[in-house]
Amino acid sequence: MNLETSHTHFHTLVVLVENKPGVLTRVAGLFARRGFNIDSLAVAPTNDEKFSRITIVVDAESAPLDQIIKQLDKLINVVDIRKLDPPNSVERELMLVAVAAPSTRRSEIMDLVRIFDATVMNVGIDQMMLSISGSPTRVDDFEQLLRPYGIVEIQRTGRVALPKLRKTD
Numbered sequence: 001m002n003l004e005t006s007h008t009h010f011h012t013l014v015v016l017v018e019n020k021p022g023v024l025t026r027v028a029g030l031f032a033r034r035g036f037n038i039d040s041l042a043v044a045p046t047n048d049e050k051f052s053r054i055t056i057v058v059d060a061e062s063a064p065l066d067q068i069i070k071q072l073d074k075l076i077n078v079v080d081i082r083k084l085d086p087p088n089s090v091e092r093e094l095m096l097v098a099v100a101a102p103s104t105r106r107s108e109i110m111d112l113v114r115i116f117d118a119t120v121m122n123v124g125i126d127q128m129m130l131s132i133s134g135s136p137t138r139v140d141d142f143e144q145l146l147r148p149y150g151i152v153e154i155q156r157t158g159r160v161a162l163p164k165l166r167k168t169d
Contacts, residue, residue: 040158
């Protein structure tokens with residue numbers, strides 16, 4: 001994930017699909033065949049076991065949004081497609097990161113953990129495993145500040161997102 005790109009370079013699509021085998025493969029295959037670049041992809045069942053929600057963050061440079069939506073809409077198991085506007089949606093991401101943490105530097109790392117409201121998941125002889133969830137920008141910032149300590153291993157989930165709730169009728 002490119003940490004220096006702004007959210008305007010990406011489209012966030014939430015695609016409701018039938019929860020059937022092979023649907024994710026067909027969606028990903030569509031992007032591969034068309035040469036559309038996926039920045040992140042997250043999929044999980046919804047509150048209705050018949051459906052899954054796929055959150056796809058697409059590089060806006062690689063494909064026109066209307067073309068992506070038209071191609072997705074042709075897939076038989078796709079029920080609904082929504083483009084989320086960042087100011088009108090809530091986006092979150094989870095990151096697990098193992099960072100080099102000799103005893104002489106742990107207090108500095110713990111300061112970052114407190115500032116970002118992250119969590120220590122595991123501690124080893126010379127490493128710490130941390131977890132953070134939040135907006136993609138917040139997760140990016142935490143990752144950047146950990147880099148000087150030495151990131152040993154990292155896993156990010158990619159974005160999940162929903163539209164903000166309406167406040168009035």
